[in-house]
Amino acid sequence: MDAVEVDATNLATKELNDRLRELMLSGVEKVVLRNVCGQRYIGTRLYTPEHRKMDIEIYGTPGNDLAAFLFGHNIRVHANAQDGVGNTMDHGEIVVEGRAGDVLGFSMRGGKIFVRDSVGYRTALHMKEYEDKKPVVVIGGTSQDFLGEYMAGGIVILLGLGGKPHKGNFLGTGMHGGVIYLRGTVDKTQVGGQVDISPLNDADKEIVDHYVSEFVQRFPDLGIGKEEILKSDFIRLSAKSKRPYVKLYA
Amino acid sequence: MKSFVFPEFRIIRDEAKCGQCRGCERQCAFGTHTYDPVQDRLISDDYKCAGCQRCVVFCPKNAIEVRPTPSPYRANASWSREKMEDLKKQAETGGVILTGCGNDKPFRVYWDHIVLNASQVTNPSIDPLREPMELRTFLGAKPDVMEVKTDKGDVEIRTKLSPNLVVETPILFSAMSYGAISYNAFRSLATAACKSGTYFNTGEGGLPKEMREKFGKCAIVQVASGRFGIDAEYLNCASAVEIKVGQGAKPGIGGHLPGEKVSAEVASTRMIPAGTDAISPAPHHDIYSIEDLSMLIYALKEATNYEKPISVKIAAVHNFAAIGSGIVRAGADIIAIDGLRGGTGAAPKAIRDNVGIPIELAISSLDRRLRNEGIRNRCSIIAAGGIRCSADIVKAVALGADAVYIGTSALIAMGCNLCQKCNTGKCNWGICTQDPRLAGRLSVDIASQRLANLIQAWSHEISEMMGGMGINALESLRGNRDHLRGVGLYEWELEVMGIKGAGE
Numbered sequence: 001m002d003a004v005e006v007d008a009t010n011l012a013t014k015e016l017n018d019r020l021r022e023l024m025l026s027g028v029e030k031v032v033l034r035n036v037c038g039q040r041y042i043g044t045r046l047y048t049p050e051h052r053k054m055d056i057e058i059y060g061t062p063g064n065d066l067a068a069f070l071f072g073h074n075i076r077v078h079a080n081a082q083d084g085v086g087n088t089m090d091h092g093e094i095v096v097e098g099r100a101g102d103v104l105g106f107s108m109r110g111g112k113i114f115v116r117d118s119v120g121y122r123t124a125l126h127m128k129e130y131e132d133k134k135p136v137v138v139i140g141g142t143s144q145d146f147l148g149e150y151m152a153g154g155i156v157i158l159l160g161l162g163g164k165p166h167k168g169n170f171l172g173t174g175m176h177g178g179v180i181y182l183r184g185t186v187d188k189t190q191v192g193g194q195v196d197i198s199p200l201n202d203a204d205k206e207i208v209d210h211y212v213s214e215f216v217q218r219f220p221d222l223g224i225g226k227e228e229i230l231k232s233d234f235i236r237l238s239a240k241s242k243r244p245y246v247k248l249y250a
Numbered sequence: 251m252k253s254f255v256f257p258e259f260r261i262i263r264d265e266a267k268c269g270q271c272r273g274c275e276r277q278c279a280f281g282t283h284t285y286d287p288v289q290d291r292l293i294s295d296d297y298k299c300a301g302c303q304r305c306v307v308f309c310p311k312n313a314i315e316v317r318p319t320p321s322p323y324r325a326n327a328s329w330s331r332e333k334m335e336d337l338k339k340q341a342e343t344g345g346v347i348l349t350g351c352g353n354d355k356p357f358r359v360y361w362d363h364i365v366l367n368a369s370q371v372t373n374p375s376i377d378p379l380r381e382p383m384e385l386r387t388f389l390g391a392k393p394d395v396m397e398v399k400t401d402k403g404d405v406e407i408r409t410k411l412s413p414n415l416v417v418e419t420p421i422l423f424s425a426m427s428y429g430a431i432s433y434n435a436f437r438s439l440a441t442a443a444c445k446s447g448t449y450f451n452t453g454e455g456g457l458p459k460e461m462r463e464k465f466g467k468c469a470i471v472q473v474a475s476g477r478f479g480i481d482a483e484y485l486n487c488a489s490a491v492e493i494k495v496g497q498g499a500k501p502g503i504g505g506h507l508p509g510e511k512v513s514a515e516v517a518s519t520r521m522i523p524a525g526t527d528a529i530s531p532a533p534h535h536d537i538y539s540i541e542d543l544s545m546l547i548y549a550l551k552e553a554t555n556y557e558k559p560i561s562v563k564i565a566a567v568h569n570f571a572a573i574g575s576g577i578v579r580a581g582a583d584i585i586a587i588d589g590l591r592g593g594t595g596a597a598p599k600a601i602r603d604n605v606g607i608p609i610e611l612a613i614s615s616l617d618r619r620l621r622n623e624g625i626r627n628r629c630s631i632i633a634a635g636g637i638r639c640s641a642d643i644v645k646a647v648a649l650g651a652d653a654v655y656i657g658t659s660a661l662i663a664m665g666c667n668l669c670q671k672c673n674t675g676k677c678n679w680g681i682c683t684q685d686p687r688l689a690g691r692l693s694v695d696i697a698s699q700r701l702a703n704l705i706q707a708w709s710h711e712i713s714e715m716m717g718g719m720g721i722n723a724l725e726s727l728r729g730n731r732d733h734l735r736g737v738g739l740y741e742w743e744l745e746v747m748g749i750k751g752a753g754e
Binding site for chain 1: 339342
């Protein structure tokens with residue numbers, strides 16, 4: 001089936017999402033949104049009891065909470081994204097051909113997010129995992145402070161492409177699960193007290209290899225090969241304890 | 251380290267009555283009673299007793315008595331026994347004192363200083379046994395203007411109405427999560443809510459999948475800072491969604507379900523690995539302003555296709571009425587306010603006993619603020635924290651609430667005796683525990699019947715009190731402060747509640 005095009009010019013958030021929902025209910029599986037300009041919650045109102053799935057391509061800049069509570073859809077943004085991308089998303093995939101704002105992947109429990117450039121503050125905040133659901137966030141550039149704060153599960157990979165140093169502080173503050181892989185390095189003063197910094201073991205390398213391949217596949221225009229990325233050293237940030245507050249109480 | 255703390259309770263066993271059946275030993279998860287085969291008698295360790303009275307109620311010979319011990323210390327108005335012993339416990343452990351249930355300190359209970367009106371001579375009272383009495387109410391936003399079109403006697407509403415919750419009586423069960431309470435307790439609340447035409451609130455522990463189809467229609471599902479167990483299916487199976495910002499027992503701080511309580515079932519409902527700590531951060535990290543709150547409210551409206559009212563629950567604290575106004579403007583359909591005496595499964599005692607304001611004052615402040623700003627119709631108010639009887643509900647509604655949440659009252663109906671040991675996970679009544687042996691003691695059939703009975707009894711009493719005032723619909727009682735008078739209150743207190751003194 002051909003993709004249906006929607007011109008988002010002058011559409012309010014609710015109108016655009018009404019339109020998307022109508023299209024999904026009418027059986028459309030692929031939509032291209034043109035001239036998006038700040039409309040929020042794209043992809044949020046697409047839950048159906050029969051679990052329909054949709055591919056959405058976005059031209060223009062989507063607003064906050066893109067794909068919040070996302071339930072299995074695929075979204076590709078041909079531009080930058082704003083705050084709250086993938087807020088509490090359950091499954092599905094988001095690709096951002098640009099940079100994204102703060103709290104990307106907040107409380108995300110499954111699915112994948114790929115961002116070509118860098119992200120803002122508090123990325124992957126309180127990200128979780130559960131059984132076969134293991135969220136993955138791969139960032140081409142770097143992040144601001146509080147990456148992986150309260151992180152309880154999932155995988156975050158920061159590639160630092162273009163020689164971007166990781167300057168964020170308080171990385172992994174309150175972390176009690178999950179893992180962050182950084183290409184390059186950080187000083188131990190940049191990480192939270194609950195975080196261990198270690199080199200990658202073979203299992204880690206396999207994971208990084210797998211998701212870097214996926215990242216490279218999604219951004220062919222970058223013109224960068226997997227091997228080139230993987231030849232640099234990575235470090236691993238993980239939680240010292242799954243029970244950080246066990247000794248807090250009388 | 252030797253503990254210097256004295257036992258809180260004394261166990262008195264009538265040896266003449268005791269049949270050495272060892273029932274008490276089995277009943278107590280704290281290990282208070284042990285059988286000594288040499289002496290063929292039960293030995294009780296006062297130090298371990300929580301004062302929950304389980305062994306007393308279930309002793310077949312009526313041989314046990316559990317009494318609070320009098321203070322062993324020299325009387326001291328400043329250094330109460332509790333202050334001294336909490337201090338000792340902290341000197342012994344270096345830890346924060348945790349506790350369960352609501353604030354037990356002697357702050358003024360305003361309910362007990364408010365009296366209700368009744369009709370005499372000029373305005374006849376109504377007998378609810380003979381005449382219709384409307385306790386049903388609708389929770390959610392009401393339109394500013396209602397446009398109707400009449401055509402040959404048919405009336406059509408032209409205004410688009412917001413989704414509302416219909417409750418048959420203004421009593422809802424407060425948020426108590428599966429994890430904080432046992433599965434049976436959780437299911438009892440759900441069963442009783444459906445049976446009584448009202449709602450239970452899942453708290454932030456998710457809603458077990460097998461309960462969604464049957465109980466979703468009487469569920470309010472919560473979205474809290476930990477975002478546990480939340481996906482589009484959870485949000486869409488319920489009747490309403492509540493964003494939990496704060497809780498009366500612990501305003502300003504987060505929650506922390508320790509790994510011991512995260513059993514396989516709790517883990518699957520919360521969608522986290524079993525045995526890990528479930529940490530709810532103090533704030534929602536996507537909400538730092540009213541605008542951010544609005545963003546989450548609309549994210550939830552979008553996620554539920556604008557079909558469900560969205561509630562925002564906050565703790566009553568200083569200046570909260572201004573925040574309440576912001577919450578309404580942010581798009582909430584319901585505001586739930588939880589007062590100083592609201593309960594909890596676990597909270598630092600220092601917070602529970604010192605933070606927040608009494609619900610009676612809070613209801614009135616919020617109602618008045620919203621009325622003054624002309625936005626009272628845009629949301630309903632659910633009051634929580636310290637509702638103990640039907641008269642408290644009548645007073646809450648007359649002070650401006652649309653309905654109330656009951657938490658502690660519901661637990662007492664199921665068997666709780668407020669021993670305040672919820673945080674230990676060893677609840678002998680099977681309510682606040684994940685130990686299958688203890689949780690199995692609570693029968694869903696019996697507990698849900700007790701809850702439904704309570705709702706029925708209170709609803710009757712509310713009807714009686716309203717009838718006595720000559721009021722036949724809850725709508726006419728709401729914010730009707732003329733029917734309230736204060737006794738023994740200072741002028742500022744009367745002013746905050748907007749009521750006159752008795753005799754005025």
